[in-house]
Amino acid sequence: MIRAYCAGDAKRVLVQEAQAAEAAEFAWCFDEMAGYSLVDDKTGEVLGVFSYQAEVNGGEKKALCYALFSKNSGRKMLEAVRFLQKEIGVKMKELGVDCVMMTVKKGFEPGVRLALALGFKAKGVCPAFYKGIDYQIFERSRI
Numbered sequence: 001m002i003r004a005y006c007a008g009d010a011k012r013v014l015v016q017e018a019q020a021a022e023a024a025e026f027a028w029c030f031d032e033m034a035g036y037s038l039v040d041d042k043t044g045e046v047l048g049v050f051s052y053q054a055e056v057n058g059g060e061k062k063a064l065c066y067a068l069f070s071k072n073s074g075r076k077m078l079e080a081v082r083f084l085q086k087e088i089g090v091k092m093k094e095l096g097v098d099c100v101m102m103t104v105k106k107g108f109e110p111g112v113r114l115a116l117a118l119g120f121k122a123k124g125v126c127p128a129f130y131k132g133i134d135y136q137i138f139e140r141s142r143i
Contacts, residue, residue, distance in 0.1 A: 015069070062097055099141045
């Protein structure tokens, strides 16, 4: 089930090893933003969190997308993807932004698949973005 994000949800996500360092360092950021949580309705396990934040950079208003998903999310990801495909467009209009950006650690295929499934397009690479690691940049424009 998708529900509103509750404080501490990001710290409850059992992330994949490739996301562990970032999740440990930045999970608290989700508590500062409104967002959503994917929760297993039978066990109550938080399987993922997703949020966005608008920012103005050089006069251009964009939104940044943040996501952490559990290595146990499996088929439940379909529910999240279906919801977020629509919700991102709604939020873009609500926030008054023309594009949303998302970064994914280079080579982290589950993150790439998620970005593409949500309608993002690859826009390039940000070298040494986090701890000297390259990240792919994805962007979704308003339709």
